Amino acid sequence: MGNVEPRVAMGAIPTFTIFPLRGGTAMSTEKNKTTTRRFTDECWNKKDLSVIDELVARGCPHHMNGPVNFKGRNGFKGALEAWFKAFSDLQVTTEDEVAEGDKVAVRCKLKGTHDGELYFPGIMPSAIPPTGKRVEMEAVFISRFAEAKFEETWSVIDYSWIQQLSQIH
Secondary structure, three states, X not given: OOOEEEEEEHHHEEEEEEOXXXXXXXXXXXXXXXXXXXXXXXXXXXXXXXXXXXXXXXXXXXXXXXXXXXXXXXXXXXXXHHHHHHOOOOEEEEEEEEEEXXXXXXXXXXXXXXXXXXXXXXXXXXXXXXXXXXXXXXXXXXXXXXXXXXXXXXXXXXXXXHHHOOOOO
16 A cells, blocks of 8 residues: 545545555546536536536446446436426535545535425436425445546435435334
8 A cells, every 4th residue: 555645625625645546647636636526516516517518528327326327418417407406405515535546435415405396217216296394415426537527426325315304214
């Protein structure tokens, strides 16, 4: 195992880059972390989906708790639109960020008010109507990069937030 070099990321989030890197250089790892932060800030928090065309590779698959759930830029846009329709005030806060080589992993918190219909085709059997309840959830996102663009992504989301909506007991 190589040396560990501590880094202080945007917003004072402690991050570490472990050397030697596999699949990237220190510079590309920094670019990948910057891309991840831009995606969180501009796409999730500012709800600017036009940035997806710049940050996400054309055919990028996303695996959510297992198989590929959507693919490509339009898949990312559709998934985020579904989140924003259900939680118009949704905000994402990065709690931890770790990068090595061509991968970046983040643990984050998502908070929002369920003020719109919640439905993810192919994932949920039916829509959940708005409840007006505020929910908080945690998620881990792992991304693989090529040329500072998302090339493949994975997420694991804590689904206890559905219980917060009082739909499942």
